[in-house]
Amino acid sequence: MISNLFYTFKTAPALVRKSLLSELLHGLLVAVPTGFLLLIIQELFSGNPVAQRIWLYVIIMVVLLGVQLWLAAKTMIGTNVMAYTLSTNLRIKLGDHLQRLSMGTFKQRDPGDLAAVVLQDVANFEMIFAHTIGNIAGAVFATLIISVFLFITDWRLALVLLCALPLSWVMIRISNYLIVQQGSKHVAARNETSARFLEYVQGIRHIKSFGMTGKRFTSLETALNDFRRASIRTEAIPGPFVLVAGLALEVFFLLMIYLAVTFLTNGSLTPAAVITFLIVGYRLYEPIKIVLVDYVILRYMNISLDRVIEVLRTPEQSAGKGYVPAGFNISFEQVTFGYQDDKAVLQNVSFEVPERSMLALVGPSGSGKTTITALMARFWDVQSGSVKIGGTDVKEMDPSRVYSLISEVFQDVYLFDDTIYNNIRFGRMDATDEEVRDAAARAMVLDFAWDLPEGLHARTGEGGNKLSGGQKQRISIARALLKNAPIVLLDEATASLDPENEIYIQQAIRELVKDKTVxxxxxxxxxxxxxxQILVLQEGCIAETGTHTQLMEKKGLYHHLWEIQQQSGGWKITGNRSAVVSVHDTVPIVK
Ligand SMILES: Nc1ncnc2c1ncn2[C@@H]1O[C@H](COP(=O)(O)OP(=O)(O)OP(=O)(O)O)[C@@H](O)[C@H]1O
Structure with a gap:
């Protein structure tokens, strides 16, 4: 836990130092008036009390109280500034780090779980820094000071009071152990609930159409019930040990009273000392009780901190030697790749795409076409062989350099919840207004944007849900046009469009692929x-290569797929003997 705390402290060390110092100072100011209280009691029982002295102590206590209030306000602000600065810095660090991870990391983790790390787990430790740590630091300090006063008054009774601490500590250790056990399950259940809820909201259309709403959407219901059970267990199982820890303090206080009366009767303790222990002795336990509860909270929060740090320590995709490509031809050399190490999706695949030429990937569903494009963009790293751009292995390039060379247009377009204009501008943030409008015109975005009341400044909705598939596609092409990357990857860009939209998109794509490696x-x-060049894939291997005419003459798999497309004109069939949709009058991407 301590190492986790230090890890986060490093994101804003000066603020942390300042805040802890002010917490300690505040702890000191909370404890010092107790010392004056002791002096007042001793003065009262001195046999010859001096009223002026007592008033002086009272005035000092009032002044200290004022300073304490002022410092408490300052400390509270300082601690909150520290807590929210730390959490913001950590969120920024997480965001930076996430974009340097390979796609593999994202595919292996549930997106809802990752969102829970950034939002809920970071929010959890905001609490640690905003309240718990400061409370603990101040309370430890106050306990130390009050103990010193009590030891000076009577070391035997002070020792009895402090003897309660080891017993309480044992109870707290047990409850910590249980908290770590139950807390991990609780956090896992909470994240599962978030993930299922996210899935529920995102898939609401399908859930409604299949009548799976409410109780019938069982995975969410199960997650909610598990979360309820985990929450109850997290509170109920360690709770009794925290209560016993508090009870131990009360028991030792009673023992102290018994001993104080005994010492008083045998003359080894003055009445002043007894009164002191009755009043101040109990105050010793106040900060300790705070520590007991806060320490338990701290242990629970530490589970969140563990999760955040685990994400931050996930290895980033290496930037290799940072080489720059010498051109924009693409080559695959003996590439073997699998999403899981034991199952190869591509086997010994080799081919070359000359600069400014077009390669088409064709083949049955699941044959590895999309995987090839993902390897070109270095979303994944190959297990053996190499993928090169301009003669340079992509593993030797910084992933951001590889992305900068590539524009992608996919069937599933993702738009940010912003205006059409800004969504296009994401292609190149330093583009001028004229360049953005030019890209919008060339991608036929203006054709539909004119009809919207706010034109290019109309909002697209989350993920582009206020627009049609074809409109989103055109925006994504405009974005790619603006980026003007030398390599263009197109994946099923027109597969699901109606003929009218398809003509628009094909026209926009022809603009995009001009003079590019495609x-x-x-x-x-x-x-x-x-x-x-057309590459025909089958079960992760290259079955045929050639031009359309050459492949048709071969009368192999490509010819077979072509023939079926001409006949079916509609649905895609999967499997080895598969075929793809045929649209007889489809406009070619290049003429
Ligand atoms: N993220 C992933 N994790 C594990 N396996 C995957 C992943 N993505 C794809 N696969 C598997 O890899 C194989 C090739 O998939 P890929 O998407 O490259 O095929 P495809 O030819 O593009 O198929 P389609 O035409 O249906 O899009 C398939 O068996 C698929 O199940």
Missing amino acids: VVVAHKLATIRHAE
């Missing part, structure tokens, strides 16, 4: 008839 995953074979 790799297109094609389901409609008619669109790639004129590609310089």
Whole structure:
């Protein structure tokens, strides 16, 4: 836990030092008036009390109280500034780190779980820093000072009071152990609930259409019930040990009273000392009680801190030697790759895409077409062989350099919840207004934007949910046009569009691919008839390569797929003997 705390402290060390110092000072000011209280009691029982002296002590106590209040306000502000600065710094660090992870990391983790780390777990430790740590630091300090006063008054009774601490500590250790056990389950259940709820909201359309709403959406219901059970257990199982820890303090206080009366009767203790212990002795336990409860909270929060640090320590994709490519041809050399180490999705795949030429990837569903494009963009690293751009292995390039060379247009377009204009501008943030509008015009975005009341400044909704599939597609092409990257990856860009939209998109794509190295995953074979090279994949291997004419003459798998497309004109069939949709009058991407 301590190492976790130090890890986070490093994101704003000066603020942490300042805040802890002011907490300690505040703890001191809370304890010092107790010393004056002792002096007043002793003065009262001195046999010859001096009223002026007592008033002086009272005035000092009032002044200290005023200073304490002022410092408490300052400390509270300082601690909150520290807590929220730490959490903001950590969230920024998490955001930076997440974008440097390989896609593999994202695929292996539930997105809801990752969102829970950034939002809920970071919020949890905001609490640690805003309240718990300061409370503990101040309370430890106050306990030390009050103990010193009590030891000076009578070491035997002070010792009895402090003897309660080891027993309480044992109870707290037990409850900590249980908290770590139950807390991990609780956090896991909480995240499962968030993930299922996210899934519920995102899939609400399908859930409604299949009548799975409410109780019938059982995975969410199960997650909610598990969360309820885990919450009860997290409170109920360690709770009794915290109570016993508090009870131990009360028992030792009673023991102290018994001994104080005994010492008083045998003359080894003055009445002043007895009164002191009765009043101040109990105050010793106040900060300790705070520590007991806060320490338990701290242990629970530490589970969140563990999760945040685990994400931060996930290895980033290496930047290799930071080489720069010499051109924009792409080559695969003996590439073998699998999403899981034991199952190869591509085997010994080799091919070359010359700069400014077009390669089309064709093949049955699941044959590895999309995987090839993902490897080109270095979303994943290959297990053996190499993927090169301009003769440089992508593993030797900084991933951000690889992304900067590539524009992608996918069937599933993701738009940010912003205006159409800004969504296009994400392609190149330093683009001028004229350049953004030019890209919008070339991608046929203006054709539909004119009809919207706010034109290009209309909002797209989350993920682009206020627009049609074809409109989103055109925005994504405009974004790619603006980026003007030398390599363009197109994946099923027109597979699900109606003929009218398809004509618009094909026109926009023809703009996009001019003078670029293009790799297109094609389901409609008619669109790639004129590609310089067609690669036919089957079960992760290259089955055939050539131009459309050469492949048709071969009368192999490509010919078979083409023939089926001409006949079916509709649905995609999966499997080895599969075929893809045929749209007879489809416009080719390049002519
Ligand atoms: N993230 C992933 N994790 C594990 N396996 C995956 C992942 N993505 C794809 N696969 C598997 O890899 C294989 C190739 O998938 P890929 O998406 O490359 O095929 P495809 O030819 O593009 O298929 P389609 O035409 O249906 O899109 C499939 O068996 C698929 O199940």
